[in-house]
Amino acid sequence: MSTAGPAALPQPVLVRGTGLLGTSIGLALRGSGVEVLLHDPSPSALAVARDIGAGRAVELEGDVAGAGAGEGTDVTTPGTVVVAAPPDVAGRVAVDSLLRWPEAVVMDIASVKASVQTDVRAAVEKGLLSAESASRYVGTHPMAGRERSGPVAARGTLFTAAPWVVCAEPDTAAEAVAAAEALAALTGATVHTMDAGEHDASVALISHLPQVAASLVASRLQQTPAASLALAGNGLRDTTRIAASDPQLWVQILAGNATRLVEILHGVRADLDRLIGTLEAPDAPGARLDIAQLIAEGNAGQARIPGKHGAPPQAFAVVTVVVDDTPGQIAAVLQATGDAGVNVEDLRMDHASGHEVGMLEISVLPGRREELTAALTERGWKVV
Amino acid sequence: MSTAGPAALPQPVLVRGTGLLGTSIGLALRGSGVEVLLHDPSPSALAVARDIGAGRAVELEGDVAGAGAGEGTDVTTPGTVVVAAPPDVAGRVAVDSLLRWPEAVVMDIASVKASVQTDVRAAVEKGLLSAESASRYVGTHPMAGRERSGPVAARGTLFTAAPWVVCAEPDTAAEAVAAAEALAALTGATVHTMDAGEHDASVALISHLPQVAASLVASRLQQTPAASLALAGNGLRDTTRIAASDPQLWVQILAGNATRLVEILHGVRADLDRLIGTLEAPDAPGARLDIAQLIAEGNAGQARIPGKHGAPPQAFAVVTVVVDDTPGQIAAVLQATGDAGVNVEDLRMDHASGHEVGMLEISVLPGRREELTAALTERGWKVV
Numbered sequence: 001m002s003t004a005g006p007a008a009l010p011q012p013v014l015v016r017g018t019g020l021l022g023t024s025i026g027l028a029l030r031g032s033g034v035e036v037l038l039h040d041p042s043p044s045a046l047a048v049a050r051d052i053g054a055g056r057a058v059e060l061e062g063d064v065a066g067a068g069a070g071e072g073t074d075v076t077t078p079g080t081v082v083v084a085a086p087p088d089v090a091g092r093v094a095v096d097s098l099l100r101w102p103e104a105v106v107m108d109i110a111s112v113k114a115s116v117q118t119d120v121r122a123a124v125e126k127g128l129l130s131a132e133s134a135s136r137y138v139g140t141h142p143m144a145g146r147e148r149s150g151p152v153a154a155r156g157t158l159f160t161a162a163p164w165v166v167c168a169e170p171d172t173a174a175e176a177v178a179a180a181e182a183l184a185a186l187t188g189a190t191v192h193t194m195d196a197g198e199h200d201a202s203v204a205l206i207s208h209l210p211q212v213a214a215s216l217v218a219s220r221l222q223q224t225p226a227a228s229l230a231l232a233g234n235g236l237r238d239t240t241r242i243a244a245s246d247p248q249l250w251v252q253i254l255a256g257n258a259t260r261l262v263e264i265l266h267g268v269r270a271d272l273d274r275l276i277g278t279l280e281a282p283d284a285p286g287a288r289l290d291i292a293q294l295i296a297e298g299n300a301g302q303a304r305i306p307g308k309h310g311a312p313p314q315a316f317a318v319v320t321v322v323v324d325d326t327p328g329q330i331a332a333v334l335q336a337t338g339d340a341g342v343n344v345e346d347l348r349m350d351h352a353s354g355h356e357v358g359m360l361e362i363s364v365l366p367g368r369r370e371e372l373t374a375a376l377t378e379r380g381w382k383v384v
Numbered sequence: 385m386s387t388a389g390p391a392a393l394p395q396p397v398l399v400r401g402t403g404l405l406g407t408s409i410g411l412a413l414r415g416s417g418v419e420v421l422l423h424d425p426s427p428s429a430l431a432v433a434r435d436i437g438a439g440r441a442v443e444l445e446g447d448v449a450g451a452g453a454g455e456g457t458d459v460t461t462p463g464t465v466v467v468a469a470p471p472d473v474a475g476r477v478a479v480d481s482l483l484r485w486p487e488a489v490v491m492d493i494a495s496v497k498a499s500v501q502t503d504v505r506a507a508v509e510k511g512l513l514s515a516e517s518a519s520r521y522v523g524t525h526p527m528a529g530r531e532r533s534g535p536v537a538a539r540g541t542l543f544t545a546a547p548w549v550v551c552a553e554p555d556t557a558a559e560a561v562a563a564a565e566a567l568a569a570l571t572g573a574t575v576h577t578m579d580a581g582e583h584d585a586s587v588a589l590i591s592h593l594p595q596v597a598a599s600l601v602a603s604r605l606q607q608t609p610a611a612s613l614a615l616a617g618n619g620l621r622d623t624t625r626i627a628a629s630d631p632q633l634w635v636q637i638l639a640g641n642a643t644r645l646v647e648i649l650h651g652v653r654a655d656l657d658r659l660i661g662t663l664e665a666p667d668a669p670g671a672r673l674d675i676a677q678l679i680a681e682g683n684a685g686q687a688r689i690p691g692k693h694g695a696p697p698q699a700f701a702v703v704t705v706v707v708d709d710t711p712g713q714i715a716a717v718l719q720a721t722g723d724a725g726v727n728v729e730d731l732r733m734d735h736a737s738g739h740e741v742g743m744l745e746i747s748v749l750p751g752r753r754e755e756l757t758a759a760l761t762e763r764g765w766k767v768v
Contacts, residue, residue, distance in 0.1 A: 163615045202611070205604060206605075206620045207619060207620070215682030216656060216682070217682075218684075220593060225586075231586055235626045262663045264604055265663070269653070294603065299627065301601075301604060302624045335715040338716075
């Protein structure tokens with residue numbers, strides 16, 4: 001968790017790259033009264049970000065897009081630069097920023113950290129940058145996103161309650177770490193501090209592996225008859241939801257973390273090979289035990305995923321209520337839940353295709369389950 | 385969809401196996417006024433099912449558990465037998481039922497259909513059963529379950545809106561199909577008719593493959609440091625949720641559908657091998673295109689999964705509202721939604737660990753999104 005107050009953030013903040021994330025950072029910082037400058041090689045993306053209030057658009061001298069514009073080049077010197085460029089150019093833009101503004105803290109927000117850090121260190125080795133200059137760079141990763149992209153989809157609340165990793169390396173200046181933590185905290189995010197290697201190993205497991213698995217499963221559905229897909233339940237929907245992700249972005253992420261991801265995928269392939277071997281002779285001695293072992297290992301891993309607010313996994317009891325498809329039904333159930341003084345810890349709808357009713361699953365503290373069931377039943381709700 | 389009315393169900397209905405599903409079927413049928421008899425080799429499971437009102441407990445002459453009980457053997461002849469035994473004994477119990485009651489329709493509810501059907505056909509080939517007798521057997525699969533098992537977890541509403549597959553084969557008697565359809569409809573399920581091969585191929589893709597993928601991903605988390613898992617978002621949670629499933633049950637399901645599942649897993653392994661090869665040389669010519677291709681294929685497959693009520697996938701717009709963790713907050717948002725006359729099509733909470741606020745994601749018809757956003761914003765809610 002961050003201990004740096006807002007004063008630790010040198011202003012103004014220049015956001016380089018006004019896509020979804022950069023623009024959302026601008027909006028969040030403006031909401032906290034921070035002075036924000038914006039730049040993007042795309043004049044239209046920049047104009048949209050400015051028009052929705054994410055900050056003041058500036059041109060950069062010598063920038064490819066800005067070259068020849070002449071007038072309008074901004075002379076304001078940023079205190080902090082947020083590199084929000086696509087992952088595969090983040091390193092180059094970070095080095096460029098360290099060179100342009102010799103006093104500024106430079107942070108990037110790419111999803112993979114080692115490759116950006118490598119670009120900065122390479123600039124030192126080539127003599128482009130002093131080691132002291134490079135210490136003003138700090139890698140970060142806000143773990144938030146939306147299903148849509150671009151500045152139009154930006155929201156100042158995008159980072160509310162989201163984890164934002166700040167990578168403090170031995171060669172990172174303390175002021176740079178403090179600035180990054182202060183910025184993340186101002187957006188409403190929860191700061192997690194770890195080094196770049198730990199970050200990249202973490203996201204390989206908790207983000208990149210699930211993406212690959214979802215894509216592999218969903219890929220199998222390309223030729224599936226509609227009658228088969230009509231049987232799909234939440235198991236399939238949940239497992240494949242993130243398979244809808246943007247290929248262009250994920251190419252950069254997966255390629256950028258290739259080494260760590262490949263190591264994990266080798267482990268997955270070994271397990272998959274073992275399962276295929278077992279299923280090819282399901283009646284051989286030990287086969288059943290082998291399959292049970294795979295499922296049990298999955299149980300063990302799944303049980304380690306923390307729940308809401310970092311609570312122990314599976315800490316909640318679920319009360320399931322039948323609701324039909326008219327406005328106000330779900331509200332009425334939750335109103336009754338609130339009236340009973342029971343807090344909703346989590347919530348989801350469970351429904352199957354072809355039917356006009358659904359199941360509302362309300363997660364509550366285990367000690368409140370019986371009470372809520374009784375309260376809802378008394379009011380005429382069908383608790384199942 | 386079923387066209388058979390309740391009259392097509394010969395009564396009384398004997399449920400053999402009073403676990404979660406058998407007991408839930410009993411409860412659902414009793415709720416519709418159907419006469420239900422129950423049997424289970426476990427006297428305590430049977431007593432629980434009876435005590436919660438799922439039907440009348442009977443003993444069966446010559447049954448392993450019933451042998452020697454002498455008195456109490458029931459002489460009521462069932463019109464329909466529902467075999468709700470564990471998958472790997474379902475075939476044996478189905479054949480036993482066809483032999484015991486020469487006039488009854490016999491249906492089973494195991495998750496894999498070809499193996500049960502094979503057991504019935506084998507009994508005909510061995511001369512144990514006439515082809516005419518075997519035609520009274522019909523395989524079915526109610527696609528419902530809970531995270532808990534046993535008769536105590538049973539609910540009469542378990543099948544509400546769930547798909548229930550009825551396998552009509554060329555050698556299945558029309559009355560048997562009609563009885564199964566009538567029974568499924570009485571429980572509130574939606575009847576889908578297909579043959580056993582089509583069913584098993586369907587569930588291999590939409591149920592067994594997701595289970596394997598979830599277990600493979602979750603298995604990798606067994607040694608993951610807690611600091612890494614603290615970064616987990618809904619992507620990981622959704623992808624691994626079903627990894628919490630019961631190993632003993634899934635051994636039987638996966639082994640029972642091994643041939644069809646292996647074929648699919650070979651396809652997954654080929655894609656995985658291709659990805660591993662690409663990630664081992666991510667800068668080789670064509671590598672990026674290869675990765676993008678995998679993600680794009682996942683996009684294409686995911687887009688084919690039908691949405692709620694069989695609606696086209698991704699037909700809904702999402703309005704995201706910030707809520708804090710006090711009773712009544714979610715209810716108030718949904719009350720405001722109902723007041724605005726906007727129907728909630730789907731609902732979920734999105735939250736990160738370590739923070740006391742969450743995002744309520746309300747899915748609505750796309751044409752209502754702006755309207756709902758305006759209505760909620762006007763009432764002081766933070767729509768993001």
